[in-house]
Structure formats: structure tokens, C-alpha cells
Amino acid sequence: MSDLEVLVELQELDTRLSQLDHKCKTLPELTQLAELEAEDRQLQSEFAEIEVELSALRNNQNEREIEIQQLEDKVAKATSALYGGDMTSPKEAAALQSEIDSIAGRQSLLEDQIIDLMEKIEPYATEEERIERARRVCSDATKKTQDKISEALSEIEAERLSVEGEKQGVEERAGNELVVLYEDNRKRMGDHTAVGRLVGTSCGACFLEIAAVEIDRIRRLPSDQPSECPECGALLVR
Ligand SMILES: [Zn+2]
Numbered sequence: 001m002s003d004l005e006v007l008v009e010l011q012e013l014d015t016r017l018s019q020l021d022h023k024c025k026t027l028p029e030l031t032q033l034a035e036l037e038a039e040d041r042q043l044q045s046e047f048a049e050i051e052v053e054l055s056a057l058r059n060n061q062n063e064r065e066i067e068i069q070q071l072e073d074k075v076a077k078a079t080s081a082l083y084g085g086d087m088t089s090p091k092e093a094a095a096l097q098s099e100i101d102s103i104a105g106r107q108s109l110l111e112d113q114i115i116d117l118m119e120k121i122e123p124y125a126t127e128e129e130r131i132e133r134a135r136r137v138c139s140d141a142t143k144k145t146q147d148k149i150s151e152a153l154s155e156i157e158a159e160r161l162s163v164e165g166e167k168q169g170v171e172e173r174a175g176n177e178l179v180v181l182y183e184d185n186r187k188r189m190g191d192h193t194a195v196g197r198l199v200g201t202s203c204g205a206c207f208l209e210i211a212a213v214e215i216d217r218i219r220r221l222p223s224d225q226p227s228e229c230p231e232c233g234a235l236l237v238r
Helices: 005-025 028-083 090-174 176-189 212-220
Strands: 195-199 235-237
Touching: 005 090, 005 176, 005 195, 005 235, 028 090, 090 176, 176 235
Parallel strands: 195 235
Antiparallel strands: none
């Protein structure tokens, strides 16, 4: 095996590291999560829209219920005054009776209004329940997706650590000088093309044919001396 074979190993390990990076960023669950988040935002905005109407209607209903309660208290007071025996004059009794009657009229008007309001509230309340249910489903799915993402990420992280460990071993075998040369070439040329295996007379990185005179020169170099492809600059492994 050529002394430069470690370069191919380094490149393969770096390729695996880039693939793991790519895998982290392109987990299908990340797309699912984004879709779920968009769905929840949509539900929240639908909710906000009906809540404006619904709370106005419910406030109206509530105000009328409070007023009815106050009227009932008044009627109870007037009734007990009327039949309580402290009545001083028939005129006073007639006034009380007329107050009770007018309260009853107001009360029945309010009750009709409440029935109207309840009819208006019903479809909104049904929609409110539907949205709340949908948001619960969405939130459960979001949690499950987040769990899957952390599970996948920790698996990838474990694999990354193992590749890093492997890479460290290869770097030790390669020696600092070759590692620096490789890293520089990789920065300059990018992944996958920093190192090329010499296949026959062509470079494995750019696939171009290398001139016979260059091939001769390269083949005569000591086995541990790095050389570059004259066409693309990849480190040649021969
Ligand atoms: Zn080349």
C-alpha cells in the first residue's frame, strides 16, 4: 500500500462527516416540524379571529345575566316589602306592584336577548372547540416529531464522534506535514476532489489524462512524497 493511501482514507472520512452534516440539516422530520408549526400558526390566527366575536357575544350575555340577577334581587325585595306587612298605604303598595311589573317586562326582554345571543354564540363555540381540538392534535404531533428529531440527532452525533475518532487515528498515521497539505488542498478544492487516485494515467479527481512525461516524473518520486495532478491540483495517490 502506498504511503499516500492515508490521504484517500482522510478524504473518505471527511466525506462521511459532510454527509452527516447534511443529514442533520435535511432530516425529513424537520420538514414535518415546519409544517406542523405553520399549521399551528394558522389555527392560532383562526382562533384569534373568532375569539374577538365570541368574547363580545359572551360579554353581552354575561352583562344581561348580571342585570337579570340584580332585577331578581329587586323583585325579591319589593315582594317582601309588599307582603311583609310594613306597608303604610295602598298607594305605596300600588307603586311597588307597578315596579315589580316593569321589572318583569325588562327581565323578559333580557331573557329574549340572551336566547338570541346564545344562538349566535353556538356556531362560534363549535368552531372554537374544533380549533382547540386541532391544536391539541397538532401539539401532540409536534412533541412526537421533536422527540424523533432529537433521537435522530443524537444518533448522528454518536456516529460523528466515532468518525472523528477514526479520523484522528488516520491523521496520526499520516503525520502532521501530510495532514496540513491535505487540509490546505481541501480548503482550496473542496470535499471529494482534494485527493485523486492515479488510475492508469488519469487523475481520479478530474478524470483527465496526465501527460506521459508527467506520469514518469510522478512515478519516480519516493513513495512517501506527495505530488499534485498537473491538471486539477488534486493530491495524487499512486
Ligand atoms: Zn486531476
